[in-house]
Amino acid sequence: MTQKKTLKLPKLIGHRGVKDLCPENTLESIARALDIGLSFIEIDVKISRDKQPILLHDDTLDRTTNGSGLAIDYDYEDIKKLDAGKFFYKKNTNIFVPKLEDILNLCINNNGNLNIELKPNKNFEKENAHQIYEVTKNINQIDIFFSSFDMISILEISKLYPQSIRSFLLDDFKEYNIDDLISISINQDLKICGLNIDLISTDIIKKIKKSNILITVYSDKNINLSSANDIFSIGVDSIFVDNPIDLLGKF
Ligand code: G3P
Numbered sequence: 001m002t003q004k005k006t007l008k009l010p011k012l013i014g015h016r017g018v019k020d021l022c023p024e025n026t027l028e029s030i031a032r033a034l035d036i037g038l039s040f041i042e043i044d045v046k047i048s049r050d051k052q053p054i055l056l057h058d059d060t061l062d063r064t065t066n067g068s069g070l071a072i073d074y075d076y077e078d079i080k081k082l083d084a085g086k087f088f089y090k091k092n093t094n095i096f097v098p099k100l101e102d103i104l105n106l107c108i109n110n111n112g113n114l115n116i117e118l119k120p121n122k123n124f125e126k127e128n129a130h131q132i133y134e135v136t137k138n139i140n141q142i143d144i145f146f147s148s149f150d151m152i153s154i155l156e157i158s159k160l161y162p163q164s165i166r167s168f169l170l171d172d173f174k175e176y177n178i179d180d181l182i183s184i185s186i187n188q189d190l191k192i193c194g195l196n197i198d199l200i201s202t203d204i205i206k207k208i209k210k211s212n213i214l215i216t217v218y219s220d221k222n223i224n225l226s227s228a229n230d231i232f233s234i235g236v237d238s239i240f241v242d243n244p245i246d247l248l249g250k251f
């Protein structure tokens with residue numbers, strides 16, 4: 001129960017490590033992000049069948065490993081045997097799907113801070129939040145904030161860990177609009193929100209900032225220097241970067 005209530009966000013947050021430079025959500029990707037100077041790294045986390053919080057973006061293992069099927073149907077010892085680098089390097093590698101604990105240790109040893117995104121997990125969302133809370137509750141050496149697109153996950157982590165910093169993510173306005181986002185953030189004491197780059201405008205950013213909520217922005221593609229300048233000029237606090245090489249030292 002150790003995370004604090006205030007957090008200073010850096011302008012650049014590594015996205016799944018640095019996903020355009022290394023296989024996403026792996027030790028290699030997070031180590032590289034830290035090595036090139038990012039202080040905060042975003043990772044996607046869900047539990048395996050034996051309730052181990054692991055790094056994986058998708059529901060299934062198919063896209064980023066040489067396995068297939070839902071991660072929740074496998075114990076971690078079997079997931080760990082899969083190749084999590086082959087999809088990126090197009091040849092066999094020894095890169096594996098790490099546990100959240102591996103990444104926490106890496107960050108603690110290298111002064112890295114983490115944004116842990118709680119991913120949906122086929123009705124195991126509450127259990128995800130519970131296990132992630134268990135693994136992180138006594139960490140005080142690094143800063144952590146939690147985020148999710150999934151309301152069940154946000155409500156659960158807010159309930160379990162009210163003193164943590166949390167962020168609701170919006171990819172579109174189908175279910176929630178900006179007024180909903182602001183009222184959810186205020187009601188759940190969420191200090192940060194995250195928006196798809198396609199949703200933002202000067203007016204929207206101004207409206208959110210009036211409520212004193214920090215704003216992060218992500219994109220399906222790497223955000224380049226000129227977009228980053230535009231985004232920061234309207235008041236966005238941080239962006240998620242897939243390949244920050246051209247942006248380092250610029251902000
Ligand atoms: O939190 C920002 C970003 O990670 C959200 O999108 O799909 O890359 O997890 P995604």
Ligand code: MG
Nearest residue numbers: 042043044117
């Ligand atoms: Mg993510």
